[in-house]
Amino acid sequence: MKSDIRVCASWREHHDRPVYTLTATCPACGGDAVNSAPAPYDPTDRYGEYRRALKRRARQ
Ligand SMILES: [Zn+2]
Numbered sequence: 001m002k003s004d005i006r007v008c009a010s011w012r013e014h015h016d017r018p019v020y021t022l023t024a025t026c027p028a029c030g031g032d033a034v035n036s037a038p039a040p041y042d043p044t045d046r047y048g049e050y051r052r053a054l055k056r057r058a059r060q
Pocket of ligand 1: 008010011015028029031
């Protein structure tokens with residue numbers, strides 16, 4: 001399930017702890033808020049494409 005919860009992109013610099021929000025900006029500092037879920041694609045994951053190919057094949 002995709003999460004809509006966002007976290008202040010620079011909370012490490014501006015806040016003591018992560019500031020979560022449902023809006024596109026941080027309510028505490030007005031900065032950008034980014035999706036709190038980890039990035040679905042890791043360009044450093046050399047086996048990611050291989051794994052995804054296996055998944056696609058399994059679905060067919
Ligand atoms: Zn903030």
